Amino acid sequence: xxxxxxxxxxxxxxxxxxxxxxxxxxxxxxxxxxxxxxxxxxxxxxxxxxxxxxxxxxxxxxxxxxxxxxxxxxxxxxxxxxxxxxxxxxxxxxxxxxxxxxxxxxxxxxxxxxxxxxxxxxxxxxxxxxxxxxxxxxxxxxxxxxxxxxxxxxxxxxxxxxxxxxxxxxxxxxxxxxxxxxxxxxxxxxxxxxxxxxxxxxxxxxxxxxxxxxxxxxxxxxxxxxxxxxxxxxxxxxxxxxxxxxxxxxxxxxxxxxxxxxxxxxxxxxxxxxxxxxx
Amino acid sequence: xxxxxxxxxxxxxxxxxxxxxxxxxxxxxxxxxxxxxxxxxxxxxxxxxxxxxxxxxxxxxxxxxxxxxxxxxxxxxxxxxxxxxxxxxxxxxxxxxxxxxxxxxxxxxxxxxxxxxxxxxxxxxxxxxxxxxxxxxxxxxxxxxxxxxxxxxxxxxxxxxxxxxxxxxxxxxxxxxxxxxxxxxxxxxxxxxxxxxxxxxxxxxxxxxxxxxxxxxxxxxxxxxxxxxxxxxxxxxxxxxxxxxxxxxxxxxxxxxxxxxxxxxxxxxxxxxxxxxxxxxxxxxxxxxxxxxxxxxxxxxxxxxxxxxxxxxxxxxxxxxxxxxxxx
Amino acid sequence: xxxxxxxxxxxxxxxxxxxxxxxxxxxxxxxxxxxxxxxxxxxxxxxxxxxxxxxxxxxxxxxxxxxxxxxxxxxxxxxxxxxxxxxxxxxxxxxxxxxxxxxxxxxxxxxxxxxxxxxxxxxxxxxxxxxxxxxxxxxxxxxxxxxxxxxxxxxxxxxxxxxxxxxxxxxxxxxxxxxxxxxxxxxxxxxxxxxxxxxxxxxxxxxxxxxxxxxxxxxxxxxxxxxxxxxxxxxxxxxxxxxxxxxxxxxxxxxxxxxxxxxxxxxxxxxxxxxxxxxxxxxxxxxxxxxxxxxxxxxxxxxxxxxxxxxxxxxxxxxxxxxxxxxxxxxxxxxxxxxxxxxxxxxxxxxxxxxx
Numbered sequence: 001x002x003x004x005x006x007x008x009x010x011x012x013x014x015x016x017x018x019x020x021x022x023x024x025x026x027x028x029x030x031x032x033x034x035x036x037x038x039x040x041x042x043x044x045x046x047x048x049x050x051x052x053x054x055x056x057x058x059x060x061x062x063x064x065x066x067x068x069x070x071x072x073x074x075x076x077x078x079x080x081x082x083x084x085x086x087x088x089x090x091x092x093x094x095x096x097x098x099x100x101x102x103x104x105x106x107x108x109x110x111x112x113x114x115x116x117x118x119x120x121x122x123x124x125x126x127x128x129x130x131x132x133x134x135x136x137x138x139x140x141x142x143x144x145x146x147x148x149x150x151x152x153x154x155x156x157x158x159x160x161x162x163x164x165x166x167x168x169x170x171x172x173x174x175x176x177x178x179x180x181x182x183x184x185x186x187x188x189x190x191x192x193x194x195x196x197x198x199x200x201x202x203x204x205x206x207x208x209x210x211x212x213x214x215x216x217x218x219x220x221x222x223x224x225x226x227x228x229x230x231x232x233x234x235x236x237x238x239x240x241x242x243x244x245x246x247x248x249x250x251x252x253x254x255x256x257x258x259x260x261x262x263x264x265x266x267x268x269x270x271x272x273x274x275x276x277x278x279x
Numbered sequence: 280x281x282x283x284x285x286x287x288x289x290x291x292x293x294x295x296x297x298x299x300x301x302x303x304x305x306x307x308x309x310x311x312x313x314x315x316x317x318x319x320x321x322x323x324x325x326x327x328x329x330x331x332x333x334x335x336x337x338x339x340x341x342x343x344x345x346x347x348x349x350x351x352x353x354x355x356x357x358x359x360x361x362x363x364x365x366x367x368x369x370x371x372x373x374x375x376x377x378x379x380x381x382x383x384x385x386x387x388x389x390x391x392x393x394x395x396x397x398x399x400x401x402x403x404x405x406x407x408x409x410x411x412x413x414x415x416x417x418x419x420x421x422x423x424x425x426x427x428x429x430x431x432x433x434x435x436x437x438x439x440x441x442x443x444x445x446x447x448x449x450x451x452x453x454x455x456x457x458x459x460x461x462x463x464x465x466x467x468x469x470x471x472x473x474x475x476x477x478x479x480x481x482x483x484x485x486x487x488x489x490x491x492x493x494x495x496x497x498x499x500x501x502x503x504x505x506x507x508x509x510x511x512x513x514x515x516x517x518x519x520x521x522x523x524x525x526x527x528x529x530x531x532x533x534x535x536x537x538x539x540x541x542x543x544x545x546x547x548x549x550x551x552x553x554x555x556x557x558x559x560x561x562x563x564x565x566x567x568x569x570x571x572x573x574x575x576x577x578x579x580x581x582x583x584x585x586x587x588x589x590x591x592x593x594x595x596x597x598x599x600x601x602x603x604x605x606x607x
Numbered sequence: 608x609x610x611x612x613x614x615x616x617x618x619x620x621x622x623x624x625x626x627x628x629x630x631x632x633x634x635x636x637x638x639x640x641x642x643x644x645x646x647x648x649x650x651x652x653x654x655x656x657x658x659x660x661x662x663x664x665x666x667x668x669x670x671x672x673x674x675x676x677x678x679x680x681x682x683x684x685x686x687x688x689x690x691x692x693x694x695x696x697x698x699x700x701x702x703x704x705x706x707x708x709x710x711x712x713x714x715x716x717x718x719x720x721x722x723x724x725x726x727x728x729x730x731x732x733x734x735x736x737x738x739x740x741x742x743x744x745x746x747x748x749x750x751x752x753x754x755x756x757x758x759x760x761x762x763x764x765x766x767x768x769x770x771x772x773x774x775x776x777x778x779x780x781x782x783x784x785x786x787x788x789x790x791x792x793x794x795x796x797x798x799x800x801x802x803x804x805x806x807x808x809x810x811x812x813x814x815x816x817x818x819x820x821x822x823x824x825x826x827x828x829x830x831x832x833x834x835x836x837x838x839x840x841x842x843x844x845x846x847x848x849x850x851x852x853x854x855x856x857x858x859x860x861x862x863x864x865x866x867x868x869x870x871x872x873x874x875x876x877x878x879x880x881x882x883x884x885x886x887x888x889x890x891x892x893x894x895x896x897x898x899x900x901x902x903x904x905x906x907x908x909x910x911x912x913x914x915x916x917x918x919x920x921x922x923x924x925x926x927x928x929x930x931x932x933x934x935x936x937x938x939x940x941x942x943x944x945x946x947x948x949x950x951x952x953x954x955x956x957x958x959x960x961x962x963x
Contacts (some may be wrong), residue, residue, distance in 0.1 A: 224670065224679060239886055240781040240805075249453070384703040385703065463782070468774065549783075551775070568701070
């Protein structure tokens with residue numbers, strides 16, 4: 001794993017030099033004053049690099065991370081977004097599981113709603129987010145809650161589809177066995193279907209976590225927000241601060257990875273019988 | 280509604296289709312009456328009496344319509360029940376928006392959206408071509424192709440699996456909105472930058488799922504192949520590929536919805552002036568929300584069609600898998 | 608629907624509230640058009656110097672990202688807002704009952720910027736060039752300028768062979784300039800400095816102020832909804848919506864006058880309120896430096912037109928009429944806005960003058 005990382009870094013350096021030198025050359029040709037004279041010298045110190053030099057990125061990363069809990073620092077804003085996402089995920093899990101039970105329970109319900117559930121996922125949420133926020137704002141729902149709700153809106157679908165597949169996953173043999181035990185429909189559900197769906201729940205929650213994170217960031221970009229990664233993205237993208245965008249991307253990536261990792265841990269706690277195979 | 284239909288589903292099988300149609304028609308009639316009742320009034324000029332009447336009609340119409348639909352949906356397959364449900368909802372929404380006099384600059388009525396859809400069809404179809412064909416589809420195919428290749432390589436060469444696969448899992452959890460501005464910045468405003476965003480979002484789920492799928496092949500079966508002296512290539516085709524298919528299709532389905540969202544989100548960070556995401560952004564700024572919703576409708580139709588094609592392929596190739604079985 | 612009951616109630620409440628007025632400030636939410644920056648210096652100064660408090664208002668200034676302030680105000684998430692005139696008029700056309708109550712900037716700060724080396728000196732030469740503009744209603748000034756010189760753009764979906772190729776980009780000139788476009792839209796107070804930060808000093812740039820070419824589509828103004836103005840008892844304060852609006856406008860104009868007269872102090876006040884939103888780009892990244900530039904430029908937009916005649920905050924009728932005509936010529940407005948689009952009474956109440 002480390003070797004691959006080292007290899008990737010080794011490839012990054014010449015690539016970065018090459019693309020940045022090109023950009024620097026064009027700027028110099030246009031008569032820009034960059035504080036350096038040759039394209040190759042400029043490549044590592046462009047203010048708006050195509051790819052940032054590691055030293056640049058390191059500096060920005062440090063500058064934007066301290067003090068960690070100041071409202072302007074990235075770690076603080078990451079935590080805000082994390083909170084919204086987690087709440088969104090909880091709402092999405094409840095909604096998703098309920099929906100999955102309804103989908104599996106009633107063919108009629110599935111036929112009427114499933115196509116529209118899928119359709120709702122293809123609706124570009126970034127367009128919907130401001131409208132949802134507007135509608136929610138009318139009822140006094142403001143602050144972090146609309147972001148969590150929008151996150152939940154994006155995340156519930158993978159959960160519903162995954163859990164529905166999970167509820168249907170038990171082997172016919174196992175079902176037959178329970179039938180011979182004269183188990184009722186509910187008993188089959190509690191003792192067989194639900195446990196069988198748990199691994200599916202976690203697999204889809206991992207997908208949903210990333211989706212929810214996208215949702216909360218998009219919501220922060222497009223609604224009234226005082227903090228969060230999305231707000232930082234919006235303001236830095238307007239200020240053409242490429243390095244800041246990279247730093248925020250790194251933190252966003254870190255947050256996404258952390259969320260999935262936490263879910264992985266939870267999975268092992270809740271479904272210990274799968275621990276051996278889940279990796 | 281959910282629990283109600285479940286209860287109905289569990290009840291006496293069948294029911295009378297005639298009754299279903301009747302209830303549905305009655306519901307629809309009530310809803311249409313509700314719309315007609317408040318049809319031609321200025322936004323703030325709906326008389327309170329008419330508003331109240333329309334609201335009552337909508338509640339009654341929805342109740343009757345849902346009841347009818349619940350009966351019908353148990354007997355019908357295909358998309359008809361879903362379409363009927365949409366029809367009911369749309370008419371009800373039209374009635375509600377008109378009764379409350381909601382300005383079209385906030386939420387346009389379905390008829391307005393339909394009109395916009397028709398009037399701006401050339402522009403919107405051009406946008407759809409850019410967003411769907413160039414950005415989403417090309418990006419999707421590239422992402423899936425690369426993903427499968429990398430997954431095959433990872434299974435074939437264990438050092439890759441140990442060295443690179445953990446990263447794929449990590450990259451799969453990067454939120455695309457954080458990635459989009461950086462990529463648009465690096466690759467420019469034209470469509471390729473969006474296709475790259477789509478490819479990246481689709482790539483990682485494919486890699487992770489396909490590798491997991493290829494490894495999910497039962498060791499028993501693999502041993503069996505060895506006993507039969509089947510060549511490794513044939514054993515790969517006969518055992519590993521089939522067991523990987525459900526996982527692959529899972530990734531393909533997730534990817535199909537991610538692809539369109541990726542393309543549209545990418546467009547929000549810069550385009551040269553075409554695309555559904557661009558249209559949504561520019562028309563929202565002009566308060567032409569009817570065109571915004573028309574673009575959303577097109578994106579949704581494309582998304583559903585895309586998902587439908589993948590599901591059809593999945594059905595065709597993995598009909599044997601337990602999760603596709605109809606419940607008994 | 609039960610207005611009679613409501614007004615009776617209001618009257619009763621108003622009587623009781625009058626005695627307790629001054630005890631608590633009226634909470635007012637004011638929606639800015641973007642994240643905090645010197646573009647809104649007057650508001651921040653009015654808040655910091657206690658001008659709003661002195662009027663009995665407890666004002667919260669709300670930031671916003673990629674959403675129109677109109678939407679938050681129209682739905683009641685905010686009570687008042689600031690936006691551009693095209694935004695307001697197009698919103699009204701779509702049935703949103705928003706009303707203009709005060710005009711802060713008397714002059715448009717919209718420019719198109721080219722490199723001097725491109726040898727563009729006159730808008731007549733724009734034919735066949737590529738122009739970078741912001742979408743979402745922020746492209747109108749550029750389109751109006753081109754139209755004035757008989758050119759069409761690719762933004763108009765009915766034109767087959769546009770004479771100018773428009774490239775939309777999201778508020779970051781470095782994405783397109785100068786590689787992908789010959790001209791780029793820039794506000795005097797923001798993006799021009801960002802382009803300087805990219806390494807192109809002002810003497811290398813050719814800046815076309817659209818207001819110099821007769822396109823003066825007005826920018827930052829204050830607005831609210833008709834419903835708020837009609838409200839007889841704003842948030843149970845005992846004051847009518849119109850009174851609250853007048854107090855808000857009065858304190859805001861005071862804030863702006865102070866900010867423009869004491870720019871250094873105003874910049875400091877703004878800097879306290881913004882996190883990363885205040886910084887410039889490239890070599891001009893320092894927040895203090897960029898906001899000082901912004902304050903200087905914004906002051907020029909404020910100190911123009913009616914402000915110079917001692918009528919700060921007044922919407923100039925001739926300019927408004929010209930704006931409406933331009934927007935109608937462009938087909939952006941289908942018909943002239945009704946008289947209710949602009950409310951001069953609030954300004955008259957706020958200043959004690961008569962709006963001419």
